Amino acid sequence: MIEIRKGQAPGHLERAQFSGRFRAAFEDPAFRVEDAAIARLEEVAWEAYSEGRKSPVTQKAGPGYADPDYDLSVDWVAAKARIDAAQQQWADPGSRSRVLLICGSARNDGTCPGEMSKSFRLAGLAREILQQADIQPDLLDLSLLASEYGRNIHPCKGCASTAMPLCHWPCSCYPNHSLNQTNDWMNEIYERWVAAHSVIIVSPVYWYQSPSPLKLMIDRLVCADGGNPDPTSTSGKKPAKAKDLEMAGWDYPQHLAGRAYGLIVHGDVAGIEGSRRALSDWLDWMGFIDAGAQARLDRYIGYFEPYATSHETLDRDTAVQEEARNVARAVAKAVVELRAGRLQAVQAKLKRPRPK
Numbered sequence: 001m002i003e004i005r006k007g008q009a010p011g012h013l014e015r016a017q018f019s020g021r022f023r024a025a026f027e028d029p030a031f032r033v034e035d036a037a038i039a040r041l042e043e044v045a046w047e048a049y050s051e052g053r054k055s056p057v058t059q060k061a062g063p064g065y066a067d068p069d070y071d072l073s074v075d076w077v078a079a080k081a082r083i084d085a086a087q088q089q090w091a092d093p094g095s096r097s098r099v100l101l102i103c104g105s106a107r108n109d110g111t112c113p114g115e116m117s118k119s120f121r122l123a124g125l126a127r128e129i130l131q132q133a134d135i136q137p138d139l140l141d142l143s144l145l146a147s148e149y150g151r152n153i154h155p156c157k158g159c160a161s162t163a164m165p166l167c168h169w170p171c172s173c174y175p176n177h178s179l180n181q182t183n184d185w186m187n188e189i190y191e192r193w194v195a196a197h198s199v200i201i202v203s204p205v206y207w208y209q210s211p212s213p214l215k216l217m218i219d220r221l222v223c224a225d226g227g228n229p230d231p232t233s234t235s236g237k238k239p240a241k242a243k244d245l246e247m248a249g250w251d252y253p254q255h256l257a258g259r260a261y262g263l264i265v266h267g268d269v270a271g272i273e274g275s276r277r278a279l280s281d282w283l284d285w286m287g288f289i290d291a292g293a294q295a296r297l298d299r300y301i302g303y304f305e306p307y308a309t310s311h312e313t314l315d316r317d318t319a320v321q322e323e324a325r326n327v328a329r330a331v332a333k334a335v336v337e338l339r340a341g342r343l344q345a346v347q348a349k350l351k352r353p354r355p356k
Contacts, residue, residue: 002243004162018046045180054176067232076231079170079187086194096136097335099328100196101127103141104203104214110147117143118301118314122264122324123202129328135335138192142213150183156219159242160226164250164356165234166242169227171220186220193224197335198260198291200327201279208271210279218282225286226252226356252355257287260338262295262331264324268310272298289343291334294326 013021022042031038048056055073062068089095105117123139130137144151154174160167174184193199203214210218228234234242261283265276276298280290290296299320302313314320337343 001240002247004239004243012050015046018049022046048178051178053178056177061232065232066230067235070232070235072231073172075175075187076168076170076172079190080229082187082191083170083194086191090195090197093339097134097339098136098138098196098198099130099331099335100192100199101130101137101139102199102201102203102214102217103139103143104201104211105143106146106206106211106213108141108143108147111143112146115311117204118266118310119202119204119264121311121314122266122321123200125321125324126200126202126262126264126328129325130332133329133332135332138196140189140192142211142217145185145213145216151185152181152183153185153189153213153216153220154181155216156222159237160222162239163242163246164226164252165228165245166237166239167223167227168231168234169223169229169253169255171223171227172231172236186217189217190221190224193221193256196259197339198262198331199283199288200262200264200295200331202264202324203266203275203279205265205267205271205275208274210275221256221286224255226250227255229253229255250355254287258338258344259288260291260331260334260343261288262291262327262334263297264327265298266301266320267298268300268302268307269304272300289334289338291327291330294323295330295334297323297327299323 019042022045023038026034026038047053055071055075057074058071059074059077060068061070061072065072090098101123103117103119103123105119107113107115107117108120109116120141120143123141127137127139145153156171157173159173170190171186174186175182201214203210206212209215228242228245233245263276263279265272265279267275276296280296284290301317301320302310305313334343
């Protein structure tokens with residue numbers, strides 16, 4: 001039996017510490033008239049925390065699962081049903097072609113900067129081309145994490161590093177009601193990735209890397225590449241069971257393979273090539289098909305010019321605007337070829353000698 005290493009996790013918060021964190025959401029003096037109600041809610045939350053009530057509402061897994069009697073979270077069951085429906089829609093040859101257009105910037109004019117991002121503008125150019133090609137664009141603006149109340153993408157907890165079958169598809173780590181890890185956006189985002197025939201990611205470079213909202217989403221998509229669609233097979237999060245399953249031979253199912261992709265990465269000083277390559281490598285690994293050289297764009301907009309005038313610089317840079325449109329044109333063409341079966345035909349189907 002493989003040893004399960006322990007000793008890193010901290011102990012539970014003391015009651016006073018918990019109270020301080022719970023009440024931090026109610027600092028506004030307007031809440032003072034409800035202090036008695038807040039105290040009652042705090043007591044309920046403390047009990048849920050103390051008892052570890054991660055999934056307080058469950059239902060029996062039922063037929064089709066390794067353990068039909070296992071109590072599955074109703075949140076997870078609902079997310080799985082929507083993903084299955086999206087997969088059926090994706091596979092329907094009569095359905096309209098769809099491209100998930102992702103704005104990876106953390107900035108919009110409803111956040112502290114008070115100004116929209118250049119990524120959003122470039123995504124808009126791509127959206128126009130897709131619409132002209134009779135492709136349905138689905139704009140996923142990740143800057144909403146910074147501007148909408150209660151909008152969260154919680155971090156990946158690295159279940160796959162314990163054993164791949166412990167990483168469930170879709171992710172079962174959230175919501176965790178006992179830790180107040182709720183309002184997780186990913187269940188909706190998974191559904192949108194599944195329904196898309198292609199994705200286009202438009203992203204700036206933050207410190208040589210992808211912005212944090214984009215990286216949060218990327219990490220949480222690990223379950224799409226090798227994730228376990230049956231949480232009952234590991235009795236939820238039982239590491240010993242997951243390790244046994246992996247050692248018995250895990251097939252690493254690629255739940256999003258066969259979709260096309262394009263990239264638009266922009267910056268102003270450094271890091272565009274590395275960031276674009278990292279995104280390409282990630283999507284290639286997941287079994288996506290690139291839409292060609294013109295669909296993988298990295299460009300500087302206002303190289304070493306002031307931040308304050310960067311939008312004016314983009315206004316003048318008609319070449320980069322047209323290159324962004326070309327990314328969408330290349331993706332639109334790839335989607336047509338993909339759905340006709342011609343793009344897939346050139347992809348070698350080889351078994352990995354060392355799957356992971």
